[in-house]
Amino acid sequence: MLNMAKNKAILAIGASSLALTGCGGFASGPELPPAPAVSQQEGPGEEYRIGPNDNLTIFVWRNPELGAKVQVRPDGRITTPLITDMPAVGKTPTMLAQDIKLQLSQYINDPIVSVILNESKGTTHQQVRIVGATDKPAALPYRANMTLLDAMIAVGGLSEYAAGNKARLIRVNRGTGRQQEYRLRLGDLLKKGDSRANVKLNPGDVIIIPESMF
Numbered sequence: 538m539l540n541m542a543k544n545k546a547i548l549a550i551g552a553s554s555l556a557l558t559g560c561g562g563f564a565s566g567p568e569l570p571p572a573p574a575v576s577q578q579e580g581p582g583e584e585y586r587i588g589p590n591d592n593l594t595i596f597v598w599r600n601p602e603l604g605a606k607v608q609v610r611p612d613g614r615i616t617t618p619l620i621t622d623m624p625a626v627g628k629t630p631t632m633l634a635q636d637i638k639l640q641l642s643q644y645i646n647d648p649i650v651s652v653i654l655n656e657s658k659g660t661t662h663q664q665v666r667i668v669g670a671t672d673k674p675a676a677l678p679y680r681a682n683m684t685l686l687d688a689m690i691a692v693g694g695l696s697e698y699a700a701g702n703k704a705r706l707i708r709v710n711r712g713t714g715r716q717q718e719y720r721l722r723l724g725d726l727l728k729k730g731d732s733r734a735n736v737k738l739n740p741g742d743v744i745i746i747p748e749s750m751f
Contacts, residue, residue, distance in 0.1 A: 566705065566720045569736040572684045584629045585654060586663060589613055592656040593625070595637060598649035603641060606655070619644055630654055662741045667692050669746035670699035679740040686726060686735045688744065694727055700749040701727060706736075707743040 587593070589611050597603040605617045613626030620640050625633055630652040641648040657663075657678040664676045665688050672693030677683075685706075695701050701724030708717050719736075723746065726734035 566718045568722075569706070569719050571733045572686075572735045572737040584631070585657065587625050587628050587630065587633060587654070588658055588663065589626055590658040591625075591654060593630075593633075594653040594655055596651040596653065597637075597641065598651075600641075600645060600648065603645075603648075664740070665738050665742045665744070667744045667746070669704075669744075670696040670748045671746055672696055679738070683738045684735050685721065685723075685738060685744070688738060689723065689727060695723060695746065696748075698748045699723070700747050701725075703749075704744060704746045706738075707745065708739060709741055 587609060589609055591609045592606070593609065593615065594606050595604045595615075595617050603618050607615045607617060609615055609625050613624060614622045615625045616622060617637070620637060623633075623636060623640065628636070634650045634652040637652070638648050638650045641650065661676075663679050665679050665683065666676045667688055668674045671689075672695075675692050677688060677691050689695075702722050704721040704723045706719045706721050708719065709715070710717060721736070721744065722731065722734035725731040
């Protein structure tokens with residue numbers, strides 16, 4: 538009889554814990570530090586790497602006929618006047634401009650080339666992906682100094698049944714290649730305006746928002 542009573546008590550505690558989790562308790566794992574306020578002294582983010590389907594403008598000073606507005610093909614290449622199948626994916630705009638300059642040097646003296654990114658589609662490693670209980674799950678191109686609040690505004694916030702304080706952020710450490718999971722307090726950030734719950738995002742971050750069990 539004593540053992541049966543003990544087992545019932547353990548089951549009751551387990552059920553209570555499960556209920557608290559479903560009601561929107563906190564996800565396990567460490568928290569990231571709050572995002573600092575953006576100041577004029579803050580430096581830019583890492584330089585953008587061109588991805589498939591990005592839209593670019595190629596400008597050649599004093600030779601406008603050699604420039605073009607192009608979309609990076611799915612195979613990662615672009616074609617401009619005098620240049621066929623130039624690899625573009627994975628390069629920064631500055632690197633691509635240098636490569637184009639080198640090719641054009643065969644036809645004109647000391648060309649001055651600029652590459653302007655008009656529209657970014659973003660590669661997976663340069664996106665922030667938000668999935669789960671949000672109005673508009675999306676893959677957002679990362680931009681310098683992007684925060685959790687910026688990402689949530691872009692996807693329309695939480696859905697009606699979201700367990701915001703059980704959200705998780707998955708991040709890969711670029712040095713070790715290991716995946717790390719952090720807990721997020723989206724409910725506190727969006728419903729209570731707690732700025733301490735706003736964190737800085739990195740390219741490649743994945744935000745997972747579960748639904749409350751009831």
